[in-house]
Amino acid sequence: MQDDIIIVGAGPAGLSLANSLAGHGLSIALVERQSLEQLEAPEFDGREIALTHRSVGILNGLSVWPELAAEAAPMREARVLNGASPFALTFDSGQAIEGLLGWLVPNHAIRRALYRAVLSRPDVRIVTGAEAAAVHTRASGAELRLRDGRSLRGRLLVAADSRMSAVRDMLGISAHIRRTGRAMLVCRMEHDGDHARTATEWFDHGQTLALLPLNGRMSSAVITLPSHEAERLMALGTEAFEAEMERRFAHRMGRMRLASSRHLYPLTITWSRHFAATRAALVGDAAVGMHPVTAHGFNLGLLGQHGLARQVLRAARRGGDPGAEGPLKRYEALHRLACRPLYDATNALVALYTRESPVARLARPAVLRLGQRLPLARRGIGALLAQR
Known part of the structure; x- marks a missing residue:
C-alpha cells in the first residue's frame, strides 16, 4: 500500500x-x-x-x-522590564482585531x-x-x-x-x-495582583522571567535559568517554591500560590x-x-x-x-x-x-528607552506580535 x-x-x-x-x-x-x-x-x-x-x-x-475558544485567555498588551528598573517598554497591537495582541x-x-x-x-x-x-x-x-x-x-x-x-x-x-545550558520551568500560579491581561517579561541578572495572563487572577509563570538552578527550583516543596517565586518576581503580584504541576524543559x-x-x-x-x-x-x-x-x-x-x-x-x-x-x-x-558583560548591562536600559521613544517601531513590533 x-x-x-x-x-x-x-x-x-x-x-x-x-x-x-x-x-x-x-x-x-x-x-x-x-x-x-x-x-x-x-x-x-x-x-x-x-x-x-x-x-x-x-x-x-x-x-x-x-x-479552543472556551479555554482561551485574551491578551491585550505585552511589556518588557530590565532588572529592578521600574521602566517598562510596552507593546500593544495598535488597531488590532478586538483590541487584542492574541490569546x-x-x-x-x-x-x-x-x-x-x-x-x-x-x-x-x-x-x-x-x-x-x-x-x-x-x-x-x-x-x-x-x-x-x-x-x-x-x-x-x-x-x-x-x-x-x-x-x-x-x-x-x-x-x-545550540544547547544553551539553561532550562525553562513552567507552571500556573494564582496571585493577589491583577495582571490586567498583560504579558510581562523580566530580563534579570542570571534569569529571564515571564508572566502570561490566564483567566482570573492566574498566570502562566515561565522562568529560564541555568539548568542546575532550574532543577533546584523544581525540587523545592510547595511552600518553599511559592516563597521563591514571590521573591524572584519581586513581589510585584503579591502573594503567589502554585496552581498546577511544574514542568522543566531543557532549552535548545x-x-x-x-x-x-x-x-x-x-x-x-x-x-x-x-x-x-x-x-x-x-x-x-x-x-x-x-x-x-x-x-x-x-x-x-x-x-x-x-x-x-x-x-x-x-x-x-x-x-x-x-x-x-x-x-x-x-x-x-x-x-x-542575558550577557553579563559591562557593555551589555549598560546597553539594556538604553535599548528599552530608545524603543519607547520610537512609537512607529513600537507599534510595528506590536503588530508583529499580533500577526494579523
Missing part, C-alpha cells in the same frame, strides 16, 4: 498538517510513537501557547478554534482538539506506537521503515518530530543546534540548513526550534504547515505530483523568508539581555 503523504510526528505541527491536507483526495498516514491513549487525552504539560490572530485564523479554518491556550488543549479533528478525516490513518528506524528518498518516492519491521511508502515524507528530529537526521539534513535552539529535500519536507520544530522569549515558535510552526499544505494542494489540484521538487522548493523559500528575521531578532534580543 502506498500513501500520498507520510507525516512523522503527531504533535501540533503534524496534526495540523494532516488536517490541512485532508479532504482533497490525498491519502495521508500520520505516524506517532506515542500510544493512541496518549493522543486521545494529552496531559497538561505546563505550556501555554500565545496564539496570534493569524494562527487563530488557521485554526478556525481547520474547525478547531470553536473548541493564550494550553498546549495540551490544542493537541486534543487537533487530534479530534483528525479522527473525523476518513482519508487520514493514524499509526501509533511506531518509531522511525530509517528513511529512503529518491526521485520515484519515499520509504519510511519502522522499528517493528513495517514499511510505509509515499510520494512525500514530512518530518514533524521535534527540534531534535530523528527523521531530519536520517534525511541527511544538518541543523545548527535549532535552525535546519534546509526545510525540504528530495520527496521530503520539515515542519514545526523540526525546521525551526525558536527560543521561547518571543512566544512565536508554535505560530511559526502553524504557519509553516499551512504554507506546505498550500503548495502541495496546489500541485495536486493541477494534476501534478504533491511531492515534486517545485512545490517543496517554493515552500522552503517562503517559510525561510518568514522565519529568518524573527529567528535572528529573537536570538539577538536574548544575547543582549
Whole structure:
C-alpha cells in the first residue's frame, strides 16, 4: 500500500498538517510513537501557547478554534522590564482585531482538539506506537521503515518530530543546534495582583522571567535559568517554591500560590540548513526550534504547515505530483523568508539581555528607552506580535 503523504510526528505541527491536507483526495498516514491513549487525552504539560490572530485564523479554518475558544485567555498588551528598573517598554497591537495582541491556550488543549479533528478525516490513518528506524528518498518516492519491521511508502515524507528530529537526521539534513545550558520551568500560579491581561517579561541578572495572563487572577509563570538552578527550583516543596517565586518576581503580584504541576524543559535552539529535500519536507520544530522569549515558535510552526499544505494542494489540484521538487522548493523559500528575521531578532534580543558583560548591562536600559521613544517601531513590533 502506498500513501500520498507520510507525516512523522503527531504533535501540533503534524496534526495540523494532516488536517490541512485532508479532504482533497490525498491519502495521508500520520505516524506517532506515542500510544493512541496518549493522543486521545494529552496531559497538561505546563505550556501555554500565545496564539496570534493569524494562527487563530488557521485554526478556525481547520474547525478547531470553536473548541479552543472556551479555554482561551485574551491578551491585550505585552511589556518588557530590565532588572529592578521600574521602566517598562510596552507593546500593544495598535488597531488590532478586538483590541487584542492574541490569546493564550494550553498546549495540551490544542493537541486534543487537533487530534479530534483528525479522527473525523476518513482519508487520514493514524499509526501509533511506531518509531522511525530509517528513511529512503529518491526521485520515484519515499520509504519510511519502522522499528517493528513495517514499511510505509509515499510520494512525500514530512518530518514533524521535534527540534531534535530523528527523521531530519536520517534525511541527511544538518541543523545548527545550540544547547544553551539553561532550562525553562513552567507552571500556573494564582496571585493577589491583577495582571490586567498583560504579558510581562523580566530580563534579570542570571534569569529571564515571564508572566502570561490566564483567566482570573492566574498566570502562566515561565522562568529560564541555568539548568542546575532550574532543577533546584523544581525540587523545592510547595511552600518553599511559592516563597521563591514571590521573591524572584519581586513581589510585584503579591502573594503567589502554585496552581498546577511544574514542568522543566531543557532549552535548545535549532535552525535546519534546509526545510525540504528530495520527496521530503520539515515542519514545526523540526525546521525551526525558536527560543521561547518571543512566544512565536508554535505560530511559526502553524504557519509553516499551512504554507506546505498550500503548495502541495496546489500541485495536486493541477494534476501534478504533491511531492515534486517545485512545490517543496517554493515552500522552503517562503517559510525561510518568514522565519529568518524573527529567528535572528529573537536570538539577538536574548544575547543582549542575558550577557553579563559591562557593555551589555549598560546597553539594556538604553535599548528599552530608545524603543519607547520610537512609537512607529513600537507599534510595528506590536503588530508583529499580533500577526494579523
